[in-house]
Amino acid sequence: MRDELPRRLSIHLDAYAEHLRLGRGRSEHTIRAYVGDVRSLLEHLAGQAPDVELAELDLRVLRSWLAVQNAGGTARTTVARRVSSARGFTAWLAQTARIPADPGSRLTAPPAQRTLPVVLRQNQAIEAMEASKIGAQQHDPVALRDRLIMELLYSTGIRVGELCGLDMESVDSDRRLLRVLGKGNKERSVPYGLPAESAIEQWLEAGRPMMASEKSGSALLLGKRGGRLDQRQARSVVHESVAAVPGAPNLAPHGLRHSAATHLLEGGADLRVVQELLGHSSLATTQLYTHVSVERLRAVHDQAHPRA
Template sequence: MDVNDVIGEFESYLRFERDLSPHTVRAYAGDVTSLLEHLGGTIDGLDVSALRGWLATQHDEGKARATLARRTACLRTFTAFCHRRGWLPDDPGLLLGTAKAPRALPAVLDQEQARQALDTSPTGEPKDLRDQAMLELLYATGIRVSELCGLDVDDVDRDRRVVRVLGKGRKERAVPFGAPALQALDRWCVHGRPLLMREGSGPALFLGVRGGRIDAGTVRRVVHARVRQVEGAPDMGPHGLRHSAATHLLEGGADLRSVQELLGHASLSSTQVYTHVSIDRLRRAYNQAHPRA
């Protein structure tokens, strides 16, 4: 088959059958394009040696282990797809091993830093009311920035203090939030959102200054700017607030399974990194306080 047809069908499979995000589809398509260029523009002769050869060139170019692990996952998906289509007699991706990527401990705010970042008095301007509501909701729920941007007004259940979130793989979950987030949302929805609404605003909960649905870049800038105001706090964006929320839940006694459900993690291993953060803090406190540490 023509290489462009192969890539086109693979993209369609990822988008419509796997329902992957546009970002993931672009990344996988780019990886496969690079692989096929390495093979001379054909899938003929695509075997495990060819896959390892391409990964070796990536390693020689200085790609990080995490990047290589992701690209290996892409290759497995691609070869399985080609095998099912009958373009390959067998699936060479099954023979690929994956170097385990190191998992660095995420930077988090301590509880006092989180309080300082959130305990501010909005000026009453629509943008300030919006920013405060977004920050409160991100920290209260630990939702992803993409999930925040996708929220509609009807996704917020004020009586039960629950927000309905559409996460990865279009999996829906309900996430509770507290009174401070509810108050900030009420101020935004009553006094801020109506002033930014335009004809094409639709049901989006959070709006940009031109009335359209808020974008992830704007949310990141808001979070970075607010956290920078806290002395001694690590620089972080929305994902840092997600890390902080998960860590503080565990430090407060929440069980790991509950935190997994709140964050929308498919695997418990993704949630366990936050226990490492808490243990690391416990160890530092022990070393500082115990006379025989």
């Protein structure tokens, strides 16, 4: 259980959280992560002395806070995010004259250690899609929904939050496109394939009407109680469907996104097209998947070539 922050510090945390919420383009999940990071920093500051004041938040305190993170085995990517959170917070403190200068401007993040994402092989992805169809063939509403979850995540490579945010109006059935609201409230259009088209039609005809309630609103995908599908339910569906494939890695929805991107590139798709489909703001993010393909190619070569 976390220690209670002294009121003289918590009022600034509350004000900063409100500042983040008033900004544009941040999801509630992102805001919670930033606020949690800043709370950790302020708890570290509070531990420096019983009567410590906000003005004592300097570069020395920031560095000792990061040292605690590193000593605790926190992943580099998480530390890098916490550096970003701290820098955003101290910049805001200085801008609002809560502290005389911004110590975070001199704080540097450790170099991120990028690991290649775990993905399904193409045959495993197909088997996972087939596994999700078994219950749907009995026209069970939940099974029809679960099949659609799998088909849309893999067919389009959208994020699970984007999936759960889809409305009925998001589906352009004439052109087989989804209108997706991504990070930063940026809208993009993403095509889907024939299997996903079939799954959408079956869900709208025989699944959604059976699960809809007064809480459904315009949501495309619904939970068992009729409200909009939440991300936890979607994750459970993905875990169960992939677990039915012998030898497949344990994947979350983001693993299907990784798999879709990798398989597109393996099929010859242009890197910039994949960037647009995934909604990446930077091409460098999309380039990670070329490394996945190269590593898999190298593994096959090592296994199969007599002179490897």
